[in-house]
Amino acid sequence: MTAAPTGGSAPDVRSVLLLQGLMGPLFRRLGQELTAAGHRVHKVNFNGGDRLYWRLPGGIDYRSTLAEWPAFFRALLTDLAITDVVLFGDCRDHHLPAVKICREAGVPVHVFDEGYIRPDWVTLELGGVNGHSSLPRDPDWYRRTAAALPPVPPHQQVPASFRRRATEGLLYNVADVLTRWRYPHWSNHRPWHPVVEGIGWYRKLRLRRQRETQSAALLQRLLAGTAPYYLFPLQLESDAQIRLHSPFAGMAPAIRLVVESFARHAPAGTRLVVKEHPLDNGVRNWAQETADAAALFGVGDRVDYLATGDIVPIAQGARGMVTVNSTSGTFGLASGVPVLVLGHAVYDVPDLTNQAGIDAFWQDPVPPDPATFAAFRRVLIERCLIPGGFFSDEALDKVVRHAVARLEGHPLLPE
Structure with missing residues (x-):
């Protein structure tokens, strides 16, 4: 989660809007970590499952239609002075228009997904994942880019249930x-x-x-x-x-x-x-x-x-x-x-x-x-992977710690 809004330097305090996450406590844990780091955090809940796992201040229930969602979302970006949007999976019905609106408004969208490389890594990519990823398909580009990067820090396995x-x-x-x-x-x-x-x-x-x-x-x-x-x-x-x-x-x-x-x-x-x-x-x-x-x-x-x-x-x-x-x-x-x-x-x-x-x-x-x-893997880790997982406390701790660091513009943290 790098990059500031287009056209300016990264503010010390972010106003982060979380949309739909994984079925579980990932976004609640991320919200807690962001808040502890001094950032403002808001979360849209689209159903009772989202609400069940949020249980923090800043929750916003969206109860209207999909057709009304774009106007509602645009208003949220303005009213809450949103600097960053975070979501899990960029192809869900409410996420597709949100990503498009953010692109037009110059607001970075940070997309979680299952790891491109597994286990013990998860995807956190700026702008889109999978078929919407901005990663090129040029092998020479990966070889050149990887050659300029330092070695990957030691990587530890995490439990999953x-x-x-x-x-x-x-x-x-x-x-x-x-x-x-x-x-x-x-x-x-x-x-x-x-x-x-x-x-x-x-x-x-x-x-x-x-x-x-x-x-x-x-x-x-x-x-x-x-x-x-x-x-x-x-x-x-x-x-x-x-x-x-x-x-x-x-x-x-x-x-x-x-x-x-x-x-x-x-x-x-x-x-x-x-x-x-x-x-x-x-x-x-x-x-x-x-x-x-x-x-x-x-x-x-x-x-x-x-x-x-x-x-x-x-x-x-x-x-x-x-x-x-x-x-x-x-x-x-x-x-x-x-x-x-x-x-x-x-x-x-x-x-x-x-x-x-x-x-x-x-x-x-x-x-x-x-x-x-090897070059492809190194570039993935630099641009769109973070250590951890979603299905144990140890794995979640690692994910949210590295995710906040990415949002704040820091390099991959030592484990």
Whole structure:
């Protein structure tokens, strides 16, 4: 979070407006840290989940329509003398017009997101993330820029709890559903009602042991090296990466395209592993979608579905990775595994990813250039990554400390 408003030097005291955050206490913790540092902090709550996790002074309930939001937001910028806007994800319905208005007004927008490189890093980028990022796609630029930067300070791992993430999401959704009367015009950016998602999660939890047992057996076979395989990690159906930054309307057409291309062009004896996203809500049966596509194109005996498990070892052992634009592609790049991107991704850079198209990829997957990836990683850390995570107190402490430093224009802090 660097940069002052356009046309002036950074003021000692910022007036920061937080919009929608992650489902959890991230923005409350950030608000506390900013306030302790002497800055003025305000937060817009769009639903009961936002309100539940804020619980600090400066909260503003927005209860009107999406059509009325731009005028309301413009007034907030003026009335509160806002110097910086902070939000999580720049493609949500209320965030898209807010980013546009801030750009016109010269107010910096600092966008949190899941880390471009994981684990133990999160994204905090000025102006936009993913398909809206200002990062170039020129490998020479990364090599030149990285050469002028000092080494990255020592980086420590942080704990993360999936149970905590699930609990925080559940509490957020319950608060949202129970307070719809107070926010009559609120519409979630996700395509399913929270109740529908809850049913999907219940089905997944009920079958958890069976899914884990089957996945462990498959993972053992794959890592034993009996047959070379390609990896295709699925993404969330609701993710803006799919909806706005890819040529696909959802994951189903992406699965069909990848399976068909694999069937027509992959070498005999190779396999395709489709990996479920760990946060998929279970509303869609992606295992069945995958099996149906494999049967349709005559490769039912060569396509595997991996429901659970750590993606890192399976990525490291792959002959190549195909992804729409998942950040898991960086796991492959970091391990020297060839990666092909079907959508728009910040790491889809010549010398890093394959550029010849999916049909050619199966026959001739080209590994990334290690020096270019090292330069790319160094520039990411300098411009749009901060250490930490979202799902433990230690990880949050690190994130908010580094986020405030970025806002105040300081370099990466020692850990």
